[in-house]
Amino acid sequence: MVREKRQKKVLMSGNEAIAEGALQAGCCFYVGYPITPQNELIGYMSVHMPGRGVFIQAESEIAAINMVYGASAAGVRAMTSSSSPGISLKQEGISYIAGAELPAVIVNIMRAGPGLGNIWPAQSDYFQATRGGGNGEYRCIVLAPSSAQEAFDIMPVAFNLADKYRNPVIVLGDGMLGQMMEPVQLPPCALRPAAGEFKKPWALTGSQGRKQNIIKSFYMREGELEEANLRLQKKYAQITKDEQRYEEMETKDARIILVAYGSMARIVKSAVKSLRAKGIKAGLLRPITLWPFPVKAFQQTNRQTDKQINYLTIEMSYGQMVEDVRLTVSGRARVDFLGRSGGGVPSEEEIIKKAVELYG
Amino acid sequence: MDKIYAHPKSLRDISTHYCPGCGHGIAHRLIAEAVDELGIREKVIAVAPVGCAVIAYDYWDFDCSEAAHGRALAVATAIKRVRPGNIIFTYQGDGDLAAIGTNETIHAANRGENLTVVFINNGVYGMTGGQMAPTTLLHQKTATTVSGRDEKIHGFPLKISEMLALLPGVKYIERTSLHSPQEIIKTKKAIKQAFSNQLEGVGFSMVEVLSPCPTYWGLTPAKALDWIRGTVIKEFPLGRIK
Numbered sequence: 001m002v003r004e005k006r007q008k009k010v011l012m013s014g015n016e017a018i019a020e021g022a023l024q025a026g027c028c029f030y031v032g033y034p035i036t037p038q039n040e041l042i043g044y045m046s047v048h049m050p051g052r053g054v055f056i057q058a059e060s061e062i063a064a065i066n067m068v069y070g071a072s073a074a075g076v077r078a079m080t081s082s083s084s085p086g087i088s089l090k091q092e093g094i095s096y097i098a099g100a101e102l103p104a105v106i107v108n109i110m111r112a113g114p115g116l117g118n119i120w121p122a123q124s125d126y127f128q129a130t131r132g133g134g135n136g137e138y139r140c141i142v143l144a145p146s147s148a149q150e151a152f153d154i155m156p157v158a159f160n161l162a163d164k165y166r167n168p169v170i171v172l173g174d175g176m177l178g179q180m181m182e183p184v185q186l187p188p189c190a191l192r193p194a195a196g197e198f199k200k201p202w203a204l205t206g207s208q209g210r211k212q213n214i215i216k217s218f219y220m221r222e223g224e225l226e227e228a229n230l231r232l233q234k235k236y237a238q239i240t241k242d243e244q245r246y247e248e249m250e251t252k253d254a255r256i257i258l259v260a261y262g263s264m265a266r267i268v269k270s271a272v273k274s275l276r277a278k279g280i281k282a283g284l285l286r287p288i289t290l291w292p293f294p295v296k297a298f299q300q301t302n303r304q305t306d307k308q309i310n311y312l313t314i315e316m317s318y319g320q321m322v323e324d325v326r327l328t329v330s331g332r333a334r335v336d337f338l339g340r341s342g343g344g345v346p347s348e349e350e351i352i353k354k355a356v357e358l359y360g
Numbered sequence: 361m362d363k364i365y366a367h368p369k370s371l372r373d374i375s376t377h378y379c380p381g382c383g384h385g386i387a388h389r390l391i392a393e394a395v396d397e398l399g400i401r402e403k404v405i406a407v408a409p410v411g412c413a414v415i416a417y418d419y420w421d422f423d424c425s426e427a428a429h430g431r432a433l434a435v436a437t438a439i440k441r442v443r444p445g446n447i448i449f450t451y452q453g454d455g456d457l458a459a460i461g462t463n464e465t466i467h468a469a470n471r472g473e474n475l476t477v478v479f480i481n482n483g484v485y486g487m488t489g490g491q492m493a494p495t496t497l498l499h500q501k502t503a504t505t506v507s508g509r510d511e512k513i514h515g516f517p518l519k520i521s522e523m524l525a526l527l528p529g530v531k532y533i534e535r536t537s538l539h540s541p542q543e544i545i546k547t548k549k550a551i552k553q554a555f556s557n558q559l560e561g562v563g564f565s566m567v568e569v570l571s572p573c574p575t576y577w578g579l580t581p582a583k584a585l586d587w588i589r590g591t592v593i594k595e596f597p598l599g600r601i602k
Binding site for chain 2: 029031054056058059060062063064066067068069070071073074075076078092093096100204205206207208209212213214215216217218220
């Protein structure tokens, strides 16, 4: 079915777009466990993965992430998906994947928390995703698409980054992105890398014709772990330098820059247009990588020296990404915040009202 | 003169970190011998546990992965599904396989994964200081059952092999012991059988090995073997379970 549709625009939910994007990126191992609002993703994989690779419905989120660890250790592109409470269960495994330097893609279609919360969209797992919810000092690359099209397009990027850096990559969406049906332009051919582009000489394949390979994160002898951790830190510094991604809209002459990611940025886009219509010079800065945070976007000369610019961060949370905005701006400009979480989504009207109130 | 003995190729010729009288060294060697005799060293991928045997990969000379505590069979499931031509085994202790990892154990078995499991039952958590394990015997004293295991408080020794035998996906389970040369030979035979089963695509095969932990049993190495012989095998009888 998908094959027929491939060269045209198709209507897909964000969850399905992520699944199809992963398949086209050459993902050949998917393991998941049902949880709303990401069920269309595991559903799509159960139909379309057989014949291309391995699909497993695991007994738990914990087993699922450890299966990703195993499949990745064996050298294939592997992913799992879940929603917030399930992602919490995966944190131990993500820490092991980061420690063992295995590539992996983990999709979190966020719902509101804490605890069981509810199934409404939220962005309250920003800290968990960008700071790491597992033990030890590690980083996950975090990508935040804001439409079904971008969700599809970002999956090859996610797998390439995971392979390039041997690091877990989290694709962070929310229930709105996952559930919303949108047209998606599918490319004429698969987006998997060329053979040999990402060689994996470290993978477990059986030791035929070579020395033993070991996948591990345990370093018992004195100094070994410190050495391994410094290697990780060096890698994270490289990623921070090279992999910042963001989108800007109307920022050139903006006096107010609204900062938002994912689905939230879609609403903020409309708000920016309305504010412009009212004569307020508003713009949008949309981080696509949440880690590394796109510091570069804030460091452009005009913004560093121009104290007239104000930042208004809008989130489906009570203020998580805003901490990164404040760290980045570092007192050079005013940073305000508007957010809701628990099912509520800041509306265009609320955003406009807040912006006018603050800067009008 | 014919050479009738050689160090197994799959086992590095180095000393281990195990305590005197520990069964892990013997079990490692039996696996290495079985792997060599079946000619599968270059196809084997082992999944090492968390516990005393975490660095088993430093002793074995074939591909190995660590797994988080209890997750060895989830990791092994994925490796086998991705690489069905390789021979995958997990090496797990009682806490790993029958406490924190019970869920992964039962479901890998129930899916009938074509895997080999070597389950080391020594009745205690060795690496952390000899605490009660799911397999600790009633009245046995451990670091967390100082007056002995009491069924009213701690429950009963968990017979995971008998539980798994109920599952249709499980094809072979045998309980063996390391308390005498004769039993060690039987253990090797069972391990070899469990590998052969995987080679032939038979399905989930597990060998439960009763193994001495003199340090945390508070016994000399010789007395630890006597304790298995006289006491442990009454609760965990030896032989083919399935």
